Amino acid sequence: MAKSKPIVDTGIHFIDGNMACAEGAIAAGCRFVSGYPITPSTEVVEHMAKRFPEIGGMFIQMEDELAASICFQGAVWSGVKGMTVTSGPGFSLMMEHVGLAAALETPSVFVDVQRAGPSTGLPTAPAQQDMMQARWGSHGDYEIIALSPSSPQECFDYIVTCFNLSEKYRCPVFFMMDETVGHMHGKVKIPDASQIDVLERQNTTRPPGEYQPYKIYEGSVPEMVKVGMGHRIHITGLTHDEQGYPAMNADAQQTLVKRLCSKITDNVDDISIIKTENIDDSDVVVISYGITSRIAEYAVNTTREQGINAGTAQLVTIWPFNDRAMMEIASKTKNIIVAEMNLGQIVNEVRRAVGNAVPVHFLGNAGGRTISPELMIGKIREVTR
Amino acid sequence: MTEIKSHPVDGLLRTDRMPHIWCPGCGVGTSVNCFTRAIEKLEMDLDKLHVVSGIGCTGRVAGYINVDSFHTTHGRALAFATGLSLSRPDSKVVVYSGDGDIAAIGGNHLIHAARRNVDMTVICVNNYTYGMTGGQVTPTTPDKALASTTPFGNFEHTFNIPNLVAASGGTYVARWTVFHVRQLTRAMVSALKHPGFSFIEVLSPCPTLYMRRNKLGAAVNLMEYFKESAVIENGADTRTVALNEGKTVLGEFVNVRLPTLRESYEERMKEALGEKFVPYEGSK
Numbered sequence A: 001m002a003k004s005k006p007i008v009d010t011g012i013h014f015i016d017g018n019m020a021c022a023e024g025a026i027a028a029g030c031r032f033v034s035g036y037p038i039t040p041s042t043e044v045v046e047h048m049a050k051r052f053p054e055i056g057g058m059f060i061q062m063e064d065e066l067a068a069s070i071c072f073q074g075a076v077w078s079g080v081k082g083m084t085v086t087s088g089p090g091f092s093l094m095m096e097h098v099g100l101a102a103a104l105e106t107p108s109v110f111v112d113v114q115r116a117g118p119s120t121g122l123p124t125a126p127a128q129q130d131m132m133q134a135r136w137g138s139h140g141d142y143e144i145i146a147l148s149p150s151s152p153q154e155c156f157d158y159i160v161t162c163f164n165l166s167e168k169y170r171c172p173v174f175f176m177m178d179e180t181v182g183h184m185h186g187k188v189k190i191p192d193a194s195q196i197d198v199l200e201r202q203n204t205t206r207p208p209g210e211y212q213p214y215k216i217y218e219g220s221v222p223e224m225v226k227v228g229m230g231h232r233i234h235i236t237g238l239t240h241d242e243q244g245y246p247a248m249n250a251d252a253q254q255t256l257v258k259r260l261c262s263k264i265t266d267n268v269d270d271i272s273i274i275k276t277e278n279i280d281d282s283d284v285v286v287i288s289y290g291i292t293s294r295i296a297e298y299a300v301n302t303t304r305e306q307g308i309n310a311g312t313a314q315l316v317t318i319w320p321f322n323d324r325a326m327m328e329i330a331s332k333t334k335n336i337i338v339a340e341m342n343l344g345q346i347v348n349e350v351r352r353a354v355g356n357a358v359p360v361h362f363l364g365n366a367g368g369r370t371i372s373p374e375l376m377i378g379k380i381r382e383v384t385r
Numbered sequence B: 001m002t003e004i005k006s007h008p009v010d011g012l013l014r015t016d017r018m019p020h021i022w023c024p025g026c027g028v029g030t031s032v033n034c035f036t037r038a039i040e041k042l043e044m045d046l047d048k049l050h051v052v053s054g055i056g057c058t059g060r061v062a063g064y065i066n067v068d069s070f071h072t073t074h075g076r077a078l079a080f081a082t083g084l085s086l087s088r089p090d091s092k093v094v095v096y097s098g099d100g101d102i103a104a105i106g107g108n109h110l111i112h113a114a115r116r117n118v119d120m121t122v123i124c125v126n127n128y129t130y131g132m133t134g135g136q137v138t139p140t141t142p143d144k145a146l147a148s149t150t151p152f153g154n155f156e157h158t159f160n161i162p163n164l165v166a167a168s169g170g171t172y173v174a175r176w177t178v179f180h181v182r183q184l185t186r187a188m189v190s191a192l193k194h195p196g197f198s199f200i201e202v203l204s205p206c207p208t209l210y211m212r213r214n215k216l217g218a219a220v221n222l223m224e225y226f227k228e229s230a231v232i233e234n235g236a237d238t239r240t241v242a243l244n245e246g247k248t249v250l251g252e253f254v255n256v257r258l259p260t261l262r263e264s265y266e267e268r269m270k271e272a273l274g275e276k277f278v279p280y281e282g283s284k
Ligand code: SF4
Pocket: B021, B022, B023, B025, B026, B027, B028, B057, B127, B131, B132, B205, B206, B207, B208, B209, B210
C-alpha cells in the first residue's frame, strides 16, 4: 500500500481550486468537516473524505445543509477547528446557522463555491451572486468576515487566513469562491508546514469560577473555551449576558449585538486584504474580486500596453467592507469600474464609500459565465475615452 | 420571609438561574428531576456530560443543568450534538427537547441520527403542543384536539414517535410519563449507559396551554389519566404503541447493541486503510 500523504502536502502541485481549498483547510488545522453534496463545491468534501481518515480528521456527510452547518459547530465547541462547504441553494439553507455562529461566537468557516441562481439556477456555471447574502443572509444585526480567492493558489493561501480570522475574531468567516476558481487548475505551492502561519485555538487559562464565556478580558473578543474543562458553560443563541445566560431585556440586546458588530468593524484594517496595482495617478481602476480579478488583471495589462493609464484593486477581503481603502483609491484615480458576476452588489458598497469623489461605473452580468476580457477592455476604453 | 431550602440535586442544577421559566404543574421540571437523579445514580463525571437543547419550553432544559450545555436552534440540536459526540468519544451527549422541536422541525435530523446510531441520548418531552409559542398543533397532537392553529380540532394523523425512531434505527427506545418517575429515572439510567442512539419519549402535561384549551383539567388530571391508562409492555412491537384514547403503552421497547457511528466508521477505515488509519479523537 502506498504511504499516506503528510498532513501538510508540501510541494508544487497542479490542482484545482476546490482541492487547494481542502488542502489549505487541512494545513490550517481543520479536522472536522460536515457537508452535503452540491455542485460545484462537492470536490472539497470528497477530498476531505479521502484525506481525513489518514490524518486523524473526520468528514461526515449530513442529511442536509441545515445539519451540515451546525454539526461542525458542535465539533468546534469540543475544541477542534471545523468548517462546512456548499454552493448557492445550500448556502441559503445554512443561513440559520450563520446567525447561530455569530451569536455563539463560534470560530467557524463556511465555504461557498458560488454558482448562478436564484433557486436551482444554472448549476456548474459560475456567479458572484451570494456576496450580499454572505453579509446579510441571516436575520438580525451581526458582522461577518468574507474573503474571495482569484486562483487555486489563493484558494490555498486564503482559506488558511479564513481559519486564522475565525479564531481571532470568533465569527462566521466566509470563503466566497466561485465555480470557475473551484474548477480551474493551476500551480499551487504548498509551503513547508513551518512556513504556514496558523493561529491555533486559544482556550481560556482562567479556572472555573473566574471565567465568564462572554466577558471581555482583553481586546474586543471573549476568550474561547471548550467542553470538559470544568467551566460548566452555558452557550445559547438567545441574547445573553457575560456569563452566557439568557438575558431577556433590551439593554442586554444593545450590549451584546453592538459588541458582536464592533469587534469586526473596529478592526477593519487588521482584517482587510486589498491588492492594488498601478492605481496612483491613474485614469481608471478596476475593482473586482474572485475570478473576475484575473480577468481584470488581463484587461488592465492589455489596455496599459495600448497606453491607457489603468490600475486594479482586488478585494481579497470583501466583508467587512473597507470604506477607507475605497476612498484612497478614489483619491488616486479618475474613474472606478466595479466588475462582478452579478447585477450589482459590491458596486453599491463602493458607491456608498466613495460618494461623489469619482464616477463609479459598473460591469456585471447575471452569472452563468465569467465577464469576458473583451467586454472589460471595452469598458476600460469607454470610461477613459 | 421565605426560607430557601436546598434540594438534593442542587449541585446538578444552575441554581443561580432559578426560578425557572416553567409553569406550575408543567411536566418538564419533573422529567429534569428524574434526569438529575439518573445522573446521580450513575455517578457520572460531569465534565463528560454535555446537554444540548433546541427551542421551546423543553428546549430550556440545557440552561438549567449544571454541565457544559448548549441551547441551539429549533430542531437542530441533534445535528449539533452529532458533531459534539463524534468529537468527544469519552463524553455522553444528551439532547433534551420537546415534541415539536424533535419530531416536527427536527424530524429529518431525528431519523438520521437514529439511523447512524450516533452515541447520544435523546429525551423528548411530548406534551402534544408547542408551549413556548402559545399552544399550536404538533405532529403528536391527538385527533380532534384543540390547538391555537387547529381551532376546530386537529385533523392530521399523529406520529407514533417510538415507532419512528425504532424504524429509523434507534437502538434503545422507551416511553414513560412524568407520572412514572421511578421507571423514567431507571430508563434514563439505561439510556445514558447505552452505547449508541438511545431515545426516551416522556409524556408530560402542559396544563397552561394544551390542557386548558382542551378542558382536561389540571396537571393532576393528566397524571391520573397516565396512571389509569398505562399499559406496561416492555419489548412491545413499536408498531402497536401508537397513543390511543384510553391506552398508553409504556416501557422499554427496543434495547439492542449495534455498532455506533464511531465504531462503524473506525471498523470500516481499519479494514480499508489498515495501518494508515488515524482515528479522529477530537481535541482531547
Ligand atoms: S407552556 Fe406548557 S410546556 Fe410550557 S412551561 Fe407552561 S406548562 Fe410547561
